[in-house]
Amino acid sequence: MKKLIAGVVLGVGLTTMAHGAGDPQAGEQNAAVCAGCHGQGGQKPVMGAYPKLSGLGEKYLYDQLVAIQSGERAIAEMTGLLDGKSEQELQDLAAYFNSNEMVVSQADPELVEQGAALYRGGNLASGVPACAGCHNPQGKGNEPGGYPALGGQNAEYVAKQLKAYRAGERNNGASAAIMMDVAAKLTDAEIEAVANYVSGLN
Structure with a gap:
């Protein structure tokens, strides 16, 4: 042993x-x-x-x-x-x-609650898993697994990438299949909310 x-x-x-x-x-x-x-x-x-x-x-x-x-x-x-x-x-x-240290952005207060619920708990009804499972509850990512830190990232960039995964336009890397599957189940409103939430997460 x-x-x-x-x-x-x-x-x-x-x-x-x-x-x-x-x-x-x-x-x-x-x-x-x-x-x-x-x-x-x-x-x-x-x-x-x-x-x-x-x-x-x-x-x-x-x-x-x-x-x-x-x-x-x-x-x-x-x-x-x-x-x-x-x-x-x-x-x-x-x-x-x-x-270098991540500089955290300012999240839109009106979208924080919806974004937090999705990031931390997913959406059981549509089969979306919690983002925190791979990207850490504080958005610090998972270095050994190669999952990036999301806390503080620009909301516009996060939304753009989620839509690219959803459209199948971003399909590189070991985790691409997971992200494409997750993004396929997200609505535009959910993408906006979760992207906003992670931008202010630290």
Whole structure:
């Protein structure tokens, strides 16, 4: 039993090392071009439709950078920006953005109650699971699982991504099937409410 536990601990440790191998300082040197859209440190994007990158989780950020670079996740505004970047450079960028603190947005008070109910409890009638199950009750995400932190993210960006999942336009990554299934059951009003709620969640 002790060997089994030791093996599990070692395996988790190696996984953490594999996805925590970025150098934030090296990443900062390559992040200047990112600030034009995502703001300094990825904390204050110039538009609500652009995501905050700070504190999302290094594994998640790295996986998305790889998907964008390969074209698996197509983002017109990112075309060519990651060309020629090595795996280590992408890891460093992910580590840099993850090392910065998320700046929480201000949620619309009129939508908070509906959004909170959906985020924390889902919608039993339509089969929508609670967002908190994967993204943490405080919106801090799940780093080992690669689920991003949502607390503080721009509401406009969250809504845009949920609609992209619902339309099947965003279908990359291990969790895409889950998100597409969840988003398919969400109404526009629910998307607006939950996106608003997470924007003010900390």
